[in-house]
Amino acid sequence: xxxxxxxxxxxxxxxxxxxxxxxxxxxxxxxxxxxxxxxxxxxxxxxxxxxxxxxxxxxxxxxxxxxxxxxxxxxxxxxxxxxxxxxxxxxxxxxxxxxxxxxxxxxxxxxxxxxxxxxxxxxxxxxxxxxxxxxxxxxxxxxxxxxxxxxxxxxxxxxxxxxxxxxxxxxxxxxxxxxxxxxxxxxxxxxxxxxxxxxxxxxxxxxxxxxxxxxxxxxxxxxxxxxxxxxxxxxxxxxxxxxxxxxxxxxxxxxxxxxxxxxxxxxxxxxxxxxxxxxxxxxxxxxxxxxxxxxxxxxxxxxxxxxxxxxxxxxxxxxxxxxxxxxxxxxxxxxxxxxxxxxxxxxxxxxxxxxxxxxxxxxxxxxxxxxxxxxxxxxxxxxxxxxxxxxxxxxxxxxxxxxxxxxxxxxxxxxxxxxxxxxxxxxxxxxxxxxxxxxxxxxxxxxxxxxxxxxxxxxxxxxxxxxxxxxxxxxxxxxxxxxxxxxxxxxxxxxxxxxxxxxx
Amino acid sequence: xxxxxxxxxxxxxxxxxxxxxxxxxxxxxxxxxxxxxxxxxxxxxxxxxxxxxxxxxxxxxxxxxxxxxxxxxxxxxxxxxxxxxxxxxxxxxxxxxxxxxxxxxxxxxxxxxxxxxxxxxxxxxxxxxxxxxxxxxxxxxxxxxxxxxxxxxxxxxxxxxxxxxxxxxxxxxxxxxxxxxxxxxxxxxxxxxxxxxxxxxxxxxxxxxxxxxxx
Numbered sequence: 080x081x082x083x084x085x086x087x088x089x090x091x092x093x094x095x096x097x098x099x100x101x102x103x104x105x106x107x108x109x110x111x112x113x114x115x116x117x118x119x120x121x122x123x124x125x126x127x128x129x130x131x132x133x134x135x136x137x138x139x140x141x142x143x144x145x146x147x148x149x150x151x152x153x154x155x156x157x158x159x160x161x162x163x164x165x166x167x168x169x170x171x172x173x174x175x176x177x178x179x180x181x182x183x184x185x186x187x188x189x190x191x192x193x194x195x196x197x198x199x200x201x202x203x204x205x206x207x208x209x210x211x212x213x214x215x216x217x218x219x220x221x222x223x224x225x226x227x228x229x230x231x232x233x234x235x236x237x238x239x240x241x242x243x244x245x246x247x248x249x250x251x252x253x254x255x256x257x258x259x260x261x262x263x264x265x266x267x268x269x270x271x272x273x274x275x276x277x278x279x280x281x282x283x284x285x286x287x288x289x290x291x292x293x294x295x296x297x298x299x300x301x302x303x304x305x306x307x308x309x310x311x312x313x314x315x316x317x318x319x320x321x322x323x324x325x326x327x328x329x330x331x332x333x334x335x336x337x338x339x340x341x342x343x344x345x346x347x348x349x350x351x352x353x354x355x356x357x358x359x360x361x362x363x364x365x366x367x368x369x370x371x372x373x374x375x376x377x378x379x380x381x382x383x384x385x386x387x388x389x390x391x392x393x394x395x396x397x398x399x400x401x402x403x404x405x406x407x408x409x410x411x412x413x414x415x416x417x418x419x420x421x422x423x424x425x426x427x428x429x430x431x432x433x434x435x436x437x438x439x440x441x442x443x444x445x446x447x448x449x450x451x452x453x454x455x456x457x458x459x460x461x462x463x464x465x466x467x468x469x470x471x472x473x474x475x476x477x478x479x480x481x482x483x484x485x486x487x488x489x490x491x492x493x494x495x496x497x498x499x500x501x502x503x504x505x506x507x508x509x510x511x512x513x514x515x516x517x518x519x520x521x522x523x524x525x526x527x528x529x530x531x532x533x534x535x536x537x538x539x540x541x542x543x544x545x546x547x548x549x550x551x552x553x554x555x556x557x558x559x560x561x562x563x564x565x566x567x568x569x570x571x572x573x574x575x576x577x578x579x580x581x582x583x
Numbered sequence: 584x585x586x587x588x589x590x591x592x593x594x595x596x597x598x599x600x601x602x603x604x605x606x607x608x609x610x611x612x613x614x615x616x617x618x619x620x621x622x623x624x625x626x627x628x629x630x631x632x633x634x635x636x637x638x639x640x641x642x643x644x645x646x647x648x649x650x651x652x653x654x655x656x657x658x659x660x661x662x663x664x665x666x667x668x669x670x671x672x673x674x675x676x677x678x679x680x681x682x683x684x685x686x687x688x689x690x691x692x693x694x695x696x697x698x699x700x701x702x703x704x705x706x707x708x709x710x711x712x713x714x715x716x717x718x719x720x721x722x723x724x725x726x727x728x729x730x731x732x733x734x735x736x737x738x739x740x741x742x743x744x745x746x747x748x749x750x751x752x753x754x755x756x757x758x759x760x761x762x763x764x765x766x767x768x769x770x771x772x773x774x775x776x777x778x779x780x781x782x783x784x785x786x787x788x789x790x791x792x793x794x795x796x797x798x
Contacts, residue, residue: 211759218766222773237781238793244777248737248770249724256744263751273756319796
């Protein structure tokens with residue numbers, strides 16, 4: 080199989096489908112085209128991911144500008160899962176809106192086209208070897224998804240969109256400054272114009288980069304991409320955008336867009352660590368941002384009234400946990416990568432449930448109005464309840480396992496302050512979120528509503544992710560373990576390989 | 584060879600100060616357009632000895648987009664919205680200029696710490712000027728309430744980064760550079776559409792009054 084063409088197609092299929100979707104003659108055709116695009120890309124993507132993760136290849140294309148190693152393959156895997164599930168859900172969700180005449184053909188065309196475009200942009204981020212192109216991809220996701228937030232134009236959605244586009248554009252501009260500084264740090268190495276921004280070249284030459292510049296670069300990159308990843312204190316756009324976007328969009332925002340931004344930071348970590356001599360200089364910033372995000376999110380979760388905002392703050396918390404894991408290094412990196420998958424799967428499910436329950440309860444996401452949802456929609460109530468349980472780290476689910484590994488990593492590295500702050504934050508979230516979830520499902524509702532039946536697809540969307548989370552919590556398959564290990568070694572490789580190679 | 588760059592950098596900083604002190608949106612847009620043209624010229628002046636088609640293309644693209652397309656879009660925005668002045672900024676104009684001077688000081692200090700150019704060369708003003716422009720853009724986004732002004736702030740920020748990029752990294756491949764320019768262009772375009780919708784829905788462009796979503 081020619082993987083060079085596969086890498087190209089991974090970008091081109093969604094990009095071209097996005098353009099075609101604008102011409103769809105009816106809503107059904109538009110949604111059908113979108114699903115065809117997503118699933119055909121998924122099949123191609125899985126073949127490439129299989130080659131990388133199972134057979135240990137590294138794929139290159141376009142004169143090394145595109146590449147896929149274990150880290151990008153693993154992230155691409157998470158992205159494809161999120162997009163496939165969300166696309167099925169989008170059909171279910173918009174079918175309801177079409178039934179109630181809430182959606183015009185123009186809006187559905189806009190949605191499907193931007194959806195495919197967003198998929199193409201995120202793929203560009205993941206498989207580009209050129210750090211400049213990676214930045215272009217991130218900025219493109221911001222611009223494309225901005226209009227996904229206000230598919231339904233209202234005052235609130237416009238406000239959310241404005242905050243999103245302004246804060247994220249400014250943040251990502253900082254990341255651009257960081258990218259330039261990283262390129263400037265390579266000036267002394269004498270790389271040609273073709274190689275100056277290639278990740279593989281920078282990694283190989285990391286030891287001879289100018290440390291002053293690379294440090295300045297990392298600060299800019301961390302703040303810039305951190306804004307897009309929703310790390311506190313740059314998170315203020317996130318709850319607004321997540322709560323105002325239609326549920327399928329919130330699901331890809333939370334399920335993957337944030338991870339894509341964090342992925343960019345991950346790419347720089349081995350370079351920065353090698354250039355600064357493995358002192359953990361960059362990692363401690365990640366720990367700081369991680370812990371701060373967890374604490375801030377915990378405070379807001381406790382007093383939240385809106386279900387989707389609650390879930391948005393959960394995203395901030397979990398992205399903080401992932402950043403913390405990366406910052407701890409070693410087992411922490413492994414745990415963080417595992418947590419990425421668990422969180423994405425769980426968060427997509429919870430946004431699915433929140434969106435569908437919101438539709439059933441007349442468009443409101445106020446948890447008080449939605450209380451006692453179990454008799455009204457058993458399937459989605461179970462979905463929201465179990466996913467919140469998983470999100471706060473209840474035992475058999477996979478998120479518990481990854482958080483447990485993270486605790487172990489913290490203990491191993493004797494980071495006692497970090498550990499206690501993490502446990503404090505997690506404890507607050509546990510109590511706060513459980514206090515919201517129980518009345519939401521079992522409370523008494525004063526308005527009487529007819530029970531709403533769920534079809535096969537809806538049941539699948541709830542129970543398949545839950546089953547996977549449960550299985551992964553109890554048993555980790557061998558291929559996943561190898562994949563996580565090889566992806567983690569890319570982030571941590573600098574410390575093990577180059578430190579022995581650099582010395583005289 | 585060095586002196587035109589120095590003059591351009593001084594003009595850049597002066598235009599930043601003017602932007603901080605002016606309230607008329609139309610004038611601000613003209614100044615930003617001037618900055619864009621200045622930067623287009625700057626790209627050519629830096630590499631005057633070795634002009635390549637690539638460089639001319641990038642310089643021309645940024646000259647046209649930043650000097651003419653953005654101002655056209657923004658001035659149209661003003662016409663649609665009917666706002667001519669920034670009303671009651673969070674931070675007054677005199678304080679803003681003082682803050683600008685402070686930012687210039689910080690930038691000079693930072694520029695001295697980032698040893699990008701050999702001490703003797705005349706380009707020592709580049710990093711401070713670029714950083715001042717970056718900070719000015721950021722300051723305007725924070726200190727002004729009008730959405731159009733915030734959009735202007737974003738363009739100014741981008742100008743600062745672009746200035747830095749021209750000098751520090753000449754070797755960025757054309758494709759990357761064009762991708763970046765396209766992204767910035769689309770960003771301003773998207774902001775323009777957002778402003779249009781906000782104006783239609785709210786009848787004002789005061790971002791401070793976009794305050795329904797909380798908590």
